Amino acid sequence: MLLVLLVMVLAAGAARLTGGRFSHLADNTLTGLHWLAAACIGQILGALAGGIAYPAGLIGSAVCIAVFLRLNLRRPGVALLALGFSANALVVALNGAMPVSTGALLRAGLDRFVADPRHELADASTALPWLGDVVPVALPGLGQAVSPGDVLIAAGAGLLLYAGMGGTGRVPVAPAPSWQELEAKASPDHPAQ
Numbered sequence: 001m002l003l004v005l006l007v008m009v010l011a012a013g014a015a016r017l018t019g020g021r022f023s024h025l026a027d028n029t030l031t032g033l034h035w036l037a038a039a040c041i042g043q044i045l046g047a048l049a050g051g052i053a054y055p056a057g058l059i060g061s062a063v064c065i066a067v068f069l070r071l072n073l074r075r076p077g078v079a080l081l082a083l084g085f086s087a088n089a090l091v092v093a094l095n096g097a098m099p100v101s102t103g104a105l106l107r108a109g110l111d112r113f114v115a116d117p118r119h120e121l122a123d124a125s126t127a128l129p130w131l132g133d134v135v136p137v138a139l140p141g142l143g144q145a146v147s148p149g150d151v152l153i154a155a156g157a158g159l160l161l162y163a164g165m166g167g168t169g170r171v172p173v174a175p176a177p178s179w180q181e182l183e184a185k186a187s188p189d190h191p192a193q
Contacts, residue, residue: 001150001153001154002137002139002142002144003137003144003146003150003151003154004150004153004154004157006139006154007154007155007157007158008154008157008158008161010158011157011158011159011161011162011167012161012162012165014162014167015161015162015165015166015167016165016167018167018168018169018170019166019167019168019170020162020165020166020167020168021165021166022165024164024165024166025161025164025165028075028163028164030068030071030072030075031071031072032067032068032071032072033068035064035065035067035068035071036064036065036068038060038061038064039060039061039062039064039065039068040061042057042058042060042061042064043057043058043061044057045057046058046060046061047117050117054117058092062085062089065085066082066085069081069082069085070082075160075163075164076159076160076162076163077155077156077157077158077159077160077161077162077163078156078160079156080152080153080155080156080159081152081153081156081157081160082156083149083152083156084148084149084150084151084152084153084154084155084156085149085153086149087131087147087148087149087152088131088147088149088150088153090128090131091127091128091131091132091147091149092118094127094128095120095126095127095128095132096120097117097118097119097120098118098119098120098132098133098147099119099120099121099122099126099129099132099133100113100119100120100121100122100132100133100145101122101129101132101133101134101145102121102122103134104133104134104135104136104145105136105145106136107136107138108136108137108138108143108144108145109138109140109143110143110144110145119133122134130148131147131148131149132147133145133146133147133150134147134148135147135148135150135151
Protein backbone atom coordinates (compact mmCIF):
# COMPACT_ATOMS: atom_id res chain seq x y z
CA MET A 1 0.00 0.00 0.00
CA LEU A 2 2.74 2.39 -1.02
CA LEU A 3 0.13 4.57 -2.72
CA VAL A 4 -1.77 5.01 0.57
CA LEU A 5 1.39 6.02 2.42
CA LEU A 6 2.36 8.49 -0.31
CA VAL A 7 -1.10 10.08 -0.33
CA MET A 8 -1.11 10.31 3.48
CA VAL A 9 2.28 12.06 3.50
CA LEU A 10 1.00 14.52 0.89
CA ALA A 11 -2.25 15.03 2.85
CA ALA A 12 -0.32 15.71 6.06
CA GLY A 13 1.89 18.21 4.22
CA ALA A 14 -1.14 19.94 2.69
CA ALA A 15 -2.85 20.07 6.08
CA ARG A 16 0.24 21.64 7.67
CA LEU A 17 0.42 24.24 4.89
CA THR A 18 -3.22 25.17 5.43
CA GLY A 19 -3.12 25.54 9.20
CA GLY A 20 -3.60 21.93 10.30
CA ARG A 21 -1.67 20.42 13.20
CA PHE A 22 -0.84 16.85 14.18
CA SER A 23 -2.01 17.71 17.70
CA HIS A 24 -5.56 18.09 16.31
CA LEU A 25 -5.63 14.35 15.61
CA ALA A 26 -5.97 13.69 19.36
CA ASP A 27 -9.24 15.64 19.32
CA ASN A 28 -10.59 13.63 16.37
CA THR A 29 -10.36 10.08 17.66
CA LEU A 30 -11.94 7.36 15.60
CA THR A 31 -14.47 4.98 17.14
CA GLY A 32 -13.74 1.26 17.43
CA LEU A 33 -9.99 1.18 16.82
CA HIS A 34 -9.98 -2.29 18.42
CA TRP A 35 -11.84 -3.55 15.31
CA LEU A 36 -9.04 -2.22 13.14
CA ALA A 37 -6.45 -3.91 15.36
CA ALA A 38 -8.40 -7.18 15.17
CA ALA A 39 -8.43 -6.91 11.35
CA CYS A 40 -4.65 -6.54 11.28
CA ILE A 41 -4.15 -9.47 13.65
CA GLY A 42 -6.52 -11.65 11.59
CA GLN A 43 -4.60 -10.98 8.39
CA ILE A 44 -1.20 -11.56 9.99
CA LEU A 45 -2.21 -14.79 11.71
CA GLY A 46 -3.93 -16.08 8.57
CA ALA A 47 -0.87 -15.35 6.44
CA LEU A 48 1.50 -16.97 8.95
CA ALA A 49 -0.60 -20.10 9.48
CA GLY A 50 -1.47 -20.59 5.81
CA GLY A 51 -3.87 -23.23 4.55
CA ILE A 52 -7.50 -22.71 5.50
CA ALA A 53 -6.47 -20.12 8.10
CA TYR A 54 -5.50 -17.72 5.30
CA PRO A 55 -9.01 -17.27 3.79
CA ALA A 56 -10.54 -17.42 7.28
CA GLY A 57 -8.21 -14.60 8.37
CA LEU A 58 -9.16 -12.56 5.30
CA ILE A 59 -12.87 -13.03 5.92
CA GLY A 60 -12.53 -12.20 9.62
CA SER A 61 -10.42 -9.18 8.75
CA ALA A 62 -12.99 -7.96 6.21
CA VAL A 63 -15.76 -8.23 8.81
CA CYS A 64 -13.70 -6.28 11.36
CA ILE A 65 -12.89 -3.57 8.81
CA ALA A 66 -16.56 -3.33 7.82
CA VAL A 67 -17.59 -2.83 11.47
CA PHE A 68 -14.87 -0.20 11.98
CA LEU A 69 -15.89 1.70 8.83
CA ARG A 70 -19.59 1.55 9.77
CA LEU A 71 -18.82 3.04 13.20
CA ASN A 72 -16.96 5.95 11.59
CA LEU A 73 -19.00 6.45 8.41
CA ARG A 74 -19.80 10.11 9.16
CA ARG A 75 -16.10 11.06 9.26
CA PRO A 76 -14.62 12.73 6.16
CA GLY A 77 -13.06 10.16 3.83
CA VAL A 78 -14.53 7.06 5.49
CA ALA A 79 -17.17 6.59 2.77
CA LEU A 80 -14.35 6.49 0.19
CA LEU A 81 -12.50 3.96 2.37
CA ALA A 82 -15.64 1.82 2.60
CA LEU A 83 -16.22 1.94 -1.16
CA GLY A 84 -12.59 1.03 -1.84
CA PHE A 85 -12.56 -1.87 0.61
CA SER A 86 -15.88 -3.11 -0.79
CA ALA A 87 -14.58 -3.03 -4.37
CA ASN A 88 -11.44 -4.93 -3.39
CA ALA A 89 -13.40 -7.47 -1.34
CA LEU A 90 -15.81 -8.07 -4.21
CA VAL A 91 -13.15 -8.74 -6.84
CA VAL A 92 -11.15 -10.96 -4.47
CA ALA A 93 -14.26 -12.91 -3.42
CA LEU A 94 -15.22 -13.54 -7.06
CA ASN A 95 -11.72 -14.56 -8.16
CA GLY A 96 -10.12 -16.04 -5.05
CA ALA A 97 -7.27 -13.51 -5.24
CA MET A 98 -6.66 -10.00 -6.56
CA PRO A 99 -6.31 -10.16 -10.36
CA VAL A 100 -3.31 -8.26 -11.71
CA SER A 101 -3.12 -6.83 -15.23
CA THR A 102 0.10 -7.60 -17.09
CA GLY A 103 -0.33 -4.37 -19.07
CA ALA A 104 -0.56 -2.32 -15.86
CA LEU A 105 2.61 -3.97 -14.56
CA LEU A 106 4.46 -3.08 -17.76
CA ARG A 107 3.21 0.54 -17.68
CA ALA A 108 4.36 0.76 -14.04
CA GLY A 109 7.86 -0.25 -15.13
CA LEU A 110 7.73 -3.84 -13.87
CA ASP A 111 8.79 -6.58 -16.25
CA ARG A 112 7.51 -9.59 -14.30
CA PHE A 113 4.76 -10.76 -11.96
CA VAL A 114 5.76 -12.12 -8.56
CA ALA A 115 3.21 -14.74 -7.55
CA ASP A 116 1.81 -14.88 -4.03
CA PRO A 117 -1.41 -16.29 -2.52
CA ARG A 118 -3.12 -12.89 -2.57
CA HIS A 119 -2.55 -12.05 -6.27
CA GLU A 120 -3.02 -13.80 -9.62
CA LEU A 121 -2.57 -12.74 -13.21
CA ALA A 122 -5.80 -11.66 -14.87
CA ASP A 123 -6.95 -13.72 -17.84
CA ALA A 124 -10.09 -14.29 -19.91
CA SER A 125 -11.82 -16.07 -17.01
CA THR A 126 -11.29 -13.24 -14.53
CA ALA A 127 -14.53 -11.81 -13.12
CA LEU A 128 -14.70 -7.98 -13.05
CA PRO A 129 -11.10 -7.55 -14.24
CA TRP A 130 -11.47 -3.74 -14.19
CA LEU A 131 -11.66 -3.91 -10.35
CA GLY A 132 -8.30 -5.71 -10.17
CA ASP A 133 -4.82 -4.22 -10.11
CA VAL A 134 -5.17 -2.29 -13.38
CA VAL A 135 -3.92 1.19 -12.39
CA PRO A 136 -0.17 1.60 -13.00
CA VAL A 137 1.78 3.63 -10.45
CA ALA A 138 5.10 4.39 -12.13
CA LEU A 139 7.38 5.60 -9.36
CA PRO A 140 11.14 5.26 -9.93
CA GLY A 141 12.20 2.01 -8.28
CA LEU A 142 8.80 1.61 -6.62
CA GLY A 143 6.48 0.88 -9.54
CA GLN A 144 3.35 -1.12 -8.85
CA ALA A 145 -0.12 -1.82 -10.16
CA VAL A 146 -3.03 -0.99 -7.87
CA SER A 147 -6.78 -1.44 -8.06
CA PRO A 148 -9.43 1.27 -8.34
CA GLY A 149 -10.36 0.21 -4.79
CA ASP A 150 -6.81 0.98 -3.66
CA VAL A 151 -7.09 4.44 -5.24
CA LEU A 152 -10.32 5.06 -3.31
CA ILE A 153 -8.72 3.80 -0.10
CA ALA A 154 -5.75 6.14 -0.60
CA ALA A 155 -8.06 9.10 -1.28
CA GLY A 156 -10.21 8.29 1.76
CA ALA A 157 -7.21 7.88 4.05
CA GLY A 158 -5.73 11.15 2.82
CA LEU A 159 -9.00 13.02 3.33
CA LEU A 160 -9.47 11.51 6.79
CA LEU A 161 -5.97 12.58 7.82
CA TYR A 162 -6.29 16.05 6.27
CA ALA A 163 -9.62 16.73 7.95
CA GLY A 164 -8.44 15.23 11.25
CA MET A 165 -5.47 17.58 11.30
CA GLY A 166 -7.79 20.54 10.77
CA GLY A 167 -6.63 21.61 7.33
CA THR A 168 -8.67 24.59 6.12
CA GLY A 169 -8.10 24.33 2.39
CA ARG A 170 -6.66 27.83 2.39
CA VAL A 171 -3.00 28.74 2.43
CA PRO A 172 -2.47 31.47 5.06
CA VAL A 173 -1.12 34.63 3.48
CA ALA A 174 -0.67 38.19 4.66
CA PRO A 175 -3.39 40.49 3.33
CA ALA A 176 -2.40 42.69 0.42
CA PRO A 177 -1.68 46.28 1.44
CA SER A 178 -4.27 48.92 0.56
CA TRP A 179 -3.51 51.72 -1.91
CA GLN A 180 -3.30 54.18 0.95
CA GLU A 181 -0.62 52.10 2.69
CA LEU A 182 1.37 51.80 -0.54
CA GLU A 183 1.11 55.53 -1.23
CA ALA A 184 2.14 56.35 2.33
CA LYS A 185 5.25 54.19 1.99
CA ALA A 186 6.10 55.77 -1.36
CA SER A 187 5.74 59.38 -0.20
CA PRO A 188 8.94 61.30 0.57
CA ASP A 189 7.65 62.12 4.09
CA HIS A 190 7.51 58.43 5.02
CA PRO A 191 10.75 57.20 6.67
CA ALA A 192 12.49 54.32 4.89
CA GLN A 193 12.16 50.95 6.61
